[in-house]
Amino acid sequence: MGERVCVLVEDIQEAPVRSRTPAAIAKGLTFEAVELAYGGVPAVRGVNLPVKPGEVLCLLGQSGCGKTSLLRLAAGIERPDRGRILIDGQVVAGEGVFLPPERRGVGLVFQDYALFPHLTNLENVMFGLGGLKRADAEREARLALSRVDLAEVADAYPHELSGGQQQRIALARAMAPRPGILLLDEPFSGLDARLRDQVRADTLAVLREAQATAVVVTHDPEEAMRLADRIALLRRGELVQLGPPAELYRRPVDLGAARFFCELNEMEGFALAGTVETPLGLLPAPAGVADGAVSVAIRPQGIRLGPSTGPGVAGRVLERRFLGELDLVEVIVDGLERPLVVRTRDAGTLRKGDEVRVGTDPGEVLVFAASGA
Template sequence: MSEVRLSGVTAGHGTETVLDDVALTVHEGRTTAVLGASGSGKTTLLRVIAGFMRPWSGTVAVGGRTVTGPGVWVPPERRGVGYVRQDGGLFPHLSVAGNITFGLPRPRRRHRERVLELLDVVGLPAAVADRFPHQLSGGQQQRVALARALAPRPGLVLLDEPFSSLDTGLRASTREAIGRALRATGATALLVTHDQDEALSFADEVAILARGRFRQVGSPDAVYRDPVDVAVAEFLGEAVVLAGTADGDRVTCSLGVLPVQGAVPGGEVDVMVRPEQLSLGPAGSGRLDALVRGVTYFGHDAVVELDLVDAAAHTLRARVLGVTLPAPGDRVGVSVTGPVRAFARGGHPVSERVAAAAS
């Protein structure tokens, strides 16, 4: 296990800056997910840590040893870093056992017990050891790729969107299996992804990367429930954003007078409500009345689009259980569960700030 520490890392291609004075710490034995849109610098970050790319400035330390810095450059093969690519990158002409032991010293490649140990760690039966990659499912191939990365007992494992090429069901099961394997070995891991659900469910910590800089780093719960601004709030899941006025620990908006989480700037604010905070009930029951515009059904839950009856141009999206649902045209009551988040009204429209965070 190794702590990873980046400080002042700036990197790019030609004259284009991709990472801009980045700092990040991945604590020993923990998993951090770097979440960002395409072009935000996620893969460049991994390449710099792995040693596949030299940054223009800054330092990278793995396990307390500087591997990149002024006058210091440790080649990739000597960094003690495992790398799992998006497509797994298995060698088609080698068996599973051959792939797993490929990065080991030649005398150790014949140690069958290490292969069987790693197959057990990643949740695969011993019988697959003699199969070839084309005889495995996509999820099995990714587990073998992780086993290969873990074989030399690296201090750090880098995961470059390893689940994105899998279908939905296989993605979830493979993600769970790889998460268990990383915890079982106590490995320090850094995952890059553009999938919000993946980042929130897989990692101990989430780092939001936009335009080559980290906007927020924290636990999944903290980043989701207490985003630093509206841009991060809307990038990390759905959000209902309304104009409001703050006064003490309360905010007034079209949903009524609501309690606020955290420090509240006075005066005009943007109010953020998560769709799952909107609760539906019978119309005229002391709640705000709304008309149902549409229902999008997902099985386990559904998104209900609503127009508030007494607030023109206010369309809401509520996420509710998919057991009993209203129909388009129904009149329902709407209330808010839990505190909301408020942000000082910025100099740019919300839509522009969201676009900036996702670009």
């Protein structure tokens, strides 16, 4: 895997104005103590998760954490072993109850788009409008294509389009019936980085216009923070933390959650009377941290480097690499088994072997109980 880069909360630039998407009647989605196992192996473990009408919620976590299983449960592709699933307060899956997918009023966008290669793009979008007369279905399908800026390729076939265009066709097909809930399973994972940003922004704009409830599966924390009103972080089938992106980034519940959003400089420490003793000196301890052994994590942008005659702890530059907007600097400090990783815009003339003094930004220091990993 490539090197992780810290992700920061940022404003999203909406796509250019397009034809307005008719508002769906947004529906709430609720998981109550839901459990699911495959062949005796737990995939979802007692998840309680409310999704608010009209919000964009991202299910975030590593492969195998239960994200896609939750999506399949919501869609009706899987039945829960225990617990209930409700849509707008109505039980659609639970003891003695199971509503099939076609009766749930949900739209699906799959990771591989699942477009029919023998149908034109227009016919693909019309596929979900079987309840309408053909003329009405065609009119709605053409409107859906215009909302994703692809009206001009209505008569082409999926294989004639780029990956980003195919993704937008799949989105148009899912949105055409105006579902109250839209479920998207890693819809941008097959796109290259530059195209992914644009398609993601376009998709978010369409979702906002439609006002439908959306649940998006992703393993990419930056993607989740760009898209979501709230993020549900999953680990080994359990819900670890639920909240707005800024809350999960700034106040992770444990060290594992913090690691998911950013590369960290980790070290042992000892908390006492509101401070933490570390190899980098005394650092402030957040409120609520009990005295005793703790795990300390500092984000790379929270390390400050200064001249060797200044304040701070002594260190020596091991490596410096240019990353474009930032420099990555590795620094050796006595008492640490691994070099500190520093990301800075102010590396100046630092070179390998230079002596420096190391300080920290208290706002980028995280402290957890020693068992918090």
